Amino acid sequence: MTSLAGPDTAGSPSTTRAVRTDPMLPREFVVTRTRQDTRDTYTLELKAADGAPLRFAAGQFTMLQAFGVGEAPISISGDPACPDLLEHTIRNVGSVTSALATAPPGTVLGVRGPFGTGWEVQDGKGGDVVFVAGGIGLAPLRPAILELVAQRAEYGRVVLLYGARTPEDILFGDDLHDWARKHGIVVEVTVDNGQHAWRGRVGLVTQLVSRAGFDPSNTLAMVCGPEVMMRFAATALADRGVRPERLRLSMERNMKCGVGLCGHCQLRELFLCVDGPVLSYDRLAPLMARTEL
Ligand SMILES: Cc1cc2nc3c(=O)[nH]c(=O)nc-3n(C[C@H](O)[C@H](O)[C@H](O)COP(=O)(O)OP(=O)(O)OC[C@H]3O[C@@H](n4cnc5c(N)ncnc54)[C@H](O)[C@@H]3O)c2cc1C
Ligand code: FES
Incomplete structure (x- = not known):
């Protein structure tokens, strides 16, 4: 991932910043x-x-x-x-x-x-794309999904697997509907607790990975949610054959400065505010295996 830290970035590492301001100044x-x-x-x-x-x-x-x-x-x-x-x-x-x-x-x-770093969803062009979201983890993925649907024809099969605690906790309901109906995204929603009038799936989002329709050998996968969910989702995607360098996760840690100065967000040699939050699984897997980090 490329770090795009600082205001006035245009989403490309090569962008020239016309105005440089103090990143600590809101x-x-x-x-x-x-x-x-x-x-x-x-x-x-x-x-x-x-x-x-x-x-x-x-x-x-x-x-x-x-x-x-x-x-x-x-x-x-x-x-x-x-x-x-x-x-x-x-x-x-x-x-x-x-x-x-x-x-x-x-x-x-x-x-x-x-x-921080971005999802760089455009790396998925010409292949399949899988999004796996847990809870509010759908929010950081939404910009990547919007970017993808703006150029939908450039991508193959696109699958969104989304898990919420209850039906009442499902975010962006209108978007989910539009992405499925208008843009041909396969949207699978599951909830942990499906009381009331819920007629959809009940269970963990990670369980949807094994039967989702995509070609693992040519897939870009993006995962965001609670860390334990990301751990299981990444394992399930890797087990299906998604290459670790094509599997990206957004990591959360306490942050104070956001620009690599204070060390609050350190994950061994990484500062998640500048090296992340989006990192590929080949870099994260050895760190995530160590729960104390
Ligand atoms: C890169 C990054 C992106 C983030 N994006 C979002 C986002 O889009 N939307 C969003 O709502 N949050 C997001 N967060 C998490 C958010 O920063 C924290 O929830 C926030 O800092 C908590 O501050 P607080 O003062 O409200 O709560 P605190 O007083 O710091 O914490 C209150 C309680 O909530 C717990 N807590 C803290 N964070 C979380 C959390 N993420 N989930 C559940 N419990 C928590 C604490 O352990 C504590 O028990 C992101 C974090 C990072 C690092
Ligand atoms: S938040 Fe200060 S170094 Fe990352």
Whole structure:
């Protein structure tokens, strides 16, 4: 993966940055819309106060700051082709994410970035593509899926395997429908707990990997979700024959600076804010096997 750290990146390592700014200095963005997706998850739409676009590569994150509360790394969940609109999908798990997720329209938030490596979904052109998402892990994958559907004819079979805790926790329901109906993506959804009127699958998303229809010898796979789910999904994909260098995971760790200075995100020799968050399985497998890291 190529690191695209710093603001004003255009999603390509060769991009010339017209303006270099201090990566520790947040830009002001205004919340223009807040949508409640599930019980605890919200999507914010933001626009830059200075009107300048924030170009990003699918898979990158920003350090998003609620002034007076704190800052958290949050993946960009919007369309890379629409850099005037910044979208973040946030699960309320603590003080910072609570302040961010419930910020009403008009709130000014601080944004640093975009930071980190991208999915580089275009590497899958000419072959099959498999996305495996668990819970809010669908949010960091959404920009890659939007990038793919914009050039759908360039890819072979595309499969999205998505696991949520309950039917009420399923994210981006309208998108899932569109991706299947309009873009020929095979979308398989499963839930851990399917009470109520749920008539779909119940079980772990990793169990869907073994019977999904794709050619492992010519597949790019992208996985995002809780670490234990990624571990099992990566093993299942590798067992099917997906090459480790064609299998990518987005890793989460505590982050403070986002630019490779503080060491909070260290995974042995890697700083996940600049070497990741998206990394290929050939680099990650030896590290993920060591639970203490
Ligand atoms: C590269 C990267 C991208 C991320 N993208 C997103 C994203 O798109 N959307 C999003 O909602 N979050 C995302 N996160 C996670 C997010 O940064 C954390 O949830 C956030 O920092 C928690 O801060 P807090 O102050 O709200 O909670 P804290 O007070 O720090 O934590 C509250 C409690 O929640 C637990 N917790 C912390 N993080 C998580 C988590 N991820 N899942 C479950 N429990 C957790 C803690 O262990 C603690 O018990 C990302 C993290 C990284 C590193
Ligand atoms: S968050 Fe500071 S080094 Fe990665």
